[in-house]
Amino acid sequence: MTHFSALSLLKNALTGNKNWAPQWPDSQPKAEYDVIIVGAGGHGLGAAYYLAKEHGITNVAVIDKGWLGGGNTGRNTTIIRSNYLYDESARLYDHALDLWDGLSQDLNYNVMYSKRGVLMLAHNVHDVQSFKRHIHSNRLNGVDNRWLSAQEAREFCPPLDISPTARFPVLGAALQNRAGTARHDAVAWGYARAAAMRGVDIIQNCPVTAIRRGPDGHVTGVETARGFIGAKKVAVSAAGHTSVVMDTAGVRLPLESYPLQALVSEPVKPVLPCVVMSNTVHAYISQSDKGELVIGSGTDQYTSYSQRGGLPLIEHTVAAICEIFPIFNRMRMLRKWGGIVDVTPDRSAILGKTPVPGLYVNCGWGTGGFKATPGAAHMLAWTVAKDEPHAINAPFTLERFGTGRLIDEAAAAAVAH
């Protein structure tokens, strides 16, 4: 496979770009693998990559019911940040942030991680208290996050309306400079290419219908549309579809799948320099490198796998954006789409072992999955390789829902992802 560089780009340009090799082969399933990962999103492909790169486990297959990167990896609003409240979350997401930085070089694939800063707006006294709590906690955890006055927020993001008479005035904002965005498809493709280079099989359009267990209860493999595939270990990283797959192994999860919608505007010249989030009015916005305003919405109220979502939510989301950025009122919506997010009761992920020997799960990322990608992948690989969680993902167990030891970012701060 060609090493990517300005030089290779030039060489190929001169030869009419005829000599580029496939970035990953379309693999046919082998009879058995050491590890099968269900779900070829950023998390699953990344886990395969780290298994190969850091744990020397290369007899690995990543299996997906559709095309790789076709789930939430390719449907999210690409926001990356780590300024979470609880130590557990902050460590996990900050670990991801450390990996984001340098991921392009590591994968030899430009994922366009852009540290443009994420601005979270405070609209009332409760927001201020909550954000201050985050900022102080982050500071003592070594996580970058600082408080800006409304005026400073406007200087950082000029289109922002900070008029005190607004229905939801901006009282200030929390800013994480290191945070930003990345090119979502490139993350999946980069991991796929890098994993494939290390011998990982990527099997697309091959739905996994069941997880098989032996008499001793240990995992033996998976049933798929292309027949049974053996495996010593199976890791399920299928986002919204995880419940359905895990159920076949007799593992029931505290998980619900909700439709999440997002939309983009027509492309315009650069106008929005950073990512802006307002949890109070439910609006998340950034501008893509193509010039589109990328806007995230909330989830619909009912669980669904339909990937449709309703018009009222879109109306509210756009209204919220125009409340914060009135100048965008005459911009046009180009495209809206729906994803399926898997949500846990405490809005934190489940990443670790399951009651079934040899079966591992990575799910419940809700709307926060993309930003965690390298971290979740790295931790999942570790947990699968060592059959025990890393200190960073140890708290994110399934057991916590029985004991009540939740990592409740939502309840603690009413801060959505």
Place this chain on the structure above:
Amino acid sequence: MLLIHCPYCAQTLPELEFTYAGEAHIARPDASSPVSDEEWRNFLFIRTNVKGPHYERWRHSHGCGRFFNAVRDTVSDRFLITYKAGEKRPELSDLLEKSK
């Protein structure tokens, strides 16, 4: 925006009048007698999250105010049936038969 048939109002009305209230037929264990941590966890958190016909609850919050049950296909978002709270859980096979 869904259309929902309220079994109390006997009318099919816009989703905006209704509030989703989670999975149905999850009875609250009587805590006056011992309940295991696992039972309580299941009651609080464990959900089928089924891809397909889903037994769930809605409240006609901007209408008659009643909680009621429904079976909705979470893939198509179509309702197979709605029925009053307390009525017995309709058999899926019958519903699928009817919807044909």
Place this chain on the structure above:
Amino acid sequence: MNLFRIPGQGRVDPTTPVEFTFDGKTVSGYKGDTITSALLANGIHLMGRSFKYHRPRGAVCAGSEEPNALVGTRRGAGQFEPNTRATVQEIWSGLEVTSQNRYPSLSFDIGAVNDRAYMLFSAGFYYKTFMWPKSFWDKVYEPFIRSAAGLGVSPSENDPDKYASRYLHTDVLVIGAGPAGLAAALSASRAGLRVTLVDENPEAGGTLISEPQTIIDGVPAWQWIDQTVAELISLGVRVMTRTTAIGYYHQNMVGLCEKLTDHLSSPNANMPRERLWRVRARQVILAQGALEKPLVFDGNDRPGVMLAGSAQTYLNKYGVRVGNNAVVVTSHDSAWYAAFDLADAGTKIQAIVDTRAEPAVELVAGAKSRSIRILSGYSATGTQGRLRIKSVRINPVINGKVGAPETLECDCLLMSGGWTPSLHLFSHTKGALTWDADMQTFLPDRKTEDCEIAGAGRGLWGIAAALNDGAAMGAVAARTLDKVATNTVYDVTNDRVGTGVSHTELPTDLDPGKARAFVDFQNDVTAKDLRLAVREGMHSIEHVKRYTTNGMATDQGKMSNMNGLNIAADALGKPQPKVGLTTFRPPYTPTSFGAFVGYHRGDHFDVTRKTPIDSWAEENGAVFEPVSMWRRARYFPQNGEDMDGAVSRECKTTRSAVGMFDASTLGKIEIVGPDAVEFMNRMYTNPWTKLAPGRTRYGLLLGDDGFIRDDGVIGRLSTDRFHITTTTGRAARVLNMMEDYLQTEWTDLKVWLTSTTEHWATIALNGPNARKLLEPFVEGQDISDQAFPHMSIVECTVAGFPARLFRVSFTGELGFEVNVPACHGRALWQTLWDAGQQYGICAYGTETMHVLRAEKGYIIVGQDTDGTVTPYDAGISWAIGKTKPDFVGKRGLERPDLVADGRKQLVGLLTQDGKTLLEEGAQLVLDANQPIPMKMVGHVTSSYHSDAVGRPIAFALLENGHNRVGETVYIPMPEGVISADVTGTVFYDPDGARLKL
């Protein structure tokens, strides 16, 4: 001077000239013109620049699918929008139009250097480079990439226009008012149904407008349109033009965007610019017709290259010839007819170049009769001309071999690659498509919604077919809705039904690696980009789309998807259905944010709830704060006080004299019935059985997870009647939660809940003078401490108003809360305010309330607790009825982690220097010298300066807090470490003497 306008032809109004400006130059057209038709009438083809290579571009079509002719349009201050499709924007006097994505000018654009280096900018190039040196990414590469973004520029001022929205319920919604749609609407409305017919164009008619030669039932097409629309209106059909069906949602809800003023020179100020319609239809008929496909060959993007059908539209609809000297390149019959119409209108048709070896006899005859040169079995392999096409290079193709080139001079090139059914809305419904091998296109298959597809939308070509299918589908819809409907059959003459073949790139004798054969015009995606993507392993059409950005431009692939699919399928060696089509997403065409925002701007973005006393507070200079949906008076500054000054005065006055507070936002629920007390016992942690009528008690509400949800004072009015209060923000949630348990868990209980939050205005009087002030106004109750002790409730009369009087205090002072019907709230407030003057009364707001309650150690749920705090943690386990068999949260509280050691517990904090005010949210540590990351043991939940205590006070949630009282904790702040003593939570009047005055 419209050089290219044919007098007397088209539907524009020659008696009404219209002048507008294009890049500052005045251009004249007529009423009924679009920007494009007016520019073309003046011989202007160059209208824009492409996204990546900045190539000069002109309009390629005449409808909303236009990818090239995007312009900025401006009416006045705040009324600018980028990326407007010049092909649909009607002109009006004074309209300002500017071209985009060029510098310094449209005809000379520096950005066009990219076009020279195009081999470097192959698909996905940016994933492969800009990685070294790493440090350059943030500082050099990324800013460079970002600066290249976008087509037009964002608006920079607030939008002064209004936007509106409506709900609409209809039996049948017909989308598209072409022949099929008109016929469908006619059948359905004749059957007696409520019908709505929408079309994105300014007038109904669709294709018929471009086919004036058609005769329907003996009536010329244009006349037929007029009489049909007239009949529809007489039948009560709602005919909506300039209205785009943008999205097809669940259960036949369709979103429409109606443009009301963008075509007017001086719109009424109260008229919304756009209106969003949320239509619920029992049946939907999709009659959206078909879109013409470009041909893919080198240089197919130059200004002057246009779809043949669109040229025909410019001619027949606007009376505009798109050039004097045309070459037609086609793989479909329809382009021949366009050529004939143009020839008859005086354009010289140099040649009709057909990729097919043997065009139909009647076409050949038609061409001969007009002495048009016919080149069949030919390919187009290149074009020349910088800002406008000058010539086209064509080659014969004989059994696969591309022969010697020939160059034809021209000033426009009309192409047609055949037609694709417009299935966008159908695919919003997730309806299944099926591949038709003969037509080489996708057709609608399995439906998920109650809809029918009529006419060209399902691959039926020709006017007669569209009319008859529309009529039939209208009848089908009517019958589905139990109406009797007849199948009208239309007699059509001069119908011009055509067939054609479909291509990937046209064959060429040049190096295909160097060909600039565009598939997605706006995003500059060429055929070789698509093949490169496939070569690199992008084997799903979604991968190809995302890797090349084909179909991701503002036309959402209307021009490019089918050509892209054909080429990708060819590269993969798979049939198209195996490769699949990318899903079309709403909206059908780009739609103003304003249309979605509708009324929800400024004050109407969200409800602002105000209490009956809010107006008094406003008149008396209150500073407000939003609390959930309410706005509440936060403090009442006097002669220039800041918040601290006002709060300090309000606190002092309340503790020394009397203060009054508007507590009307507290949630209130009336609980009535023989089982009221049993319900209370099950719902709240506290025991209620022994609470006597006339008494009140602090009630604590948990979730079944054991964590605190809400609290409030609850009064028992009679054996069977309780008056509950809840926190301001949770009133609705608490009532919903109670109804949930009552309706679904405890259906046996005879008890009913009614929200009375808004029935009562609540005025709290606190302070040593509270009784003196209140006493004279109270009838029917002795309010002395003996007769009406702390925590009492009574129904009586206050100042002549029926009232519920509480003896209760959230300040630690002697306190009363008077509830009167909301309509009397302000009157009572005024009465007490006037009478209170002699007792030195002050009005206080939420900030003072917070300080006073904190001095007394009263918690605020949601501030001193979050969703993870138990009654034990909060130090209020005394509120739990330990002997009760069950209550909401009882079992949850017994979960292992909730009874474990090391939980965060609520404590008081006093900074050791007695001066420093802690910041709410600040984190606590036991060892301030440890390195980062530090082990944090809690955080400050509330912190105020307290005059009563004479120093700052604070609450904190602290790990093992209850056992740490007396210890020191540290608060490391950026400015330095603060040390504080851990204390109890009551800072003032610990034995509560002041309550008992």
Place this chain on the structure above:
Amino acid sequence: MMALTPEFTPGQLVSGDVVSVSLMAPVARFSLRLRAADIPAVSTAIGVDLPTRIGACAHHETVEVMCLGPDEWQIQTDANDSVRLINACAAIYAQVPHSLTDISAREVTISIEGPGAVDLLSIGCPRDIDKIAIGTGCRTVFDGVSTVLWRDGETRFRLDIWRSFAPHVIGLIQTGCAELAAQ
């Protein structure tokens, strides 16, 4: 024509030939809750047959009732009649347990009249207004706010709105009136 006052002073808010909107004078208003079996007894006591179909209304002298739910009715009557109502219910409570709760001050009511009334309601109410029969009504939602809608005639409606939401809803109604007038 007058502006909406914080005190909700009754009077005409919008007048026009398309649609007129007035804020109505307060009435005594109660929420009545009881079990189905007790409907006859309570009907007798208050002197109105409680309708059992949700949305159905009944009248007797000054008393007006709408069935809002299977066990819920809204009763409104002349202010001087409310004592009679309260006593009548109190008298039978022991035998026929129920809940009668005074909510007179909870809502304000506007009347909407004119050929444009249905269009006006359609800017905020997702229901099919045509399907609401004259002489009936419903609790529904208007721009996200719970309201009770009474249809008194082909083009005559009343809308009960919780007091603190009324300025929002009425403001939107006034915007809608201006919009209708402009067409």
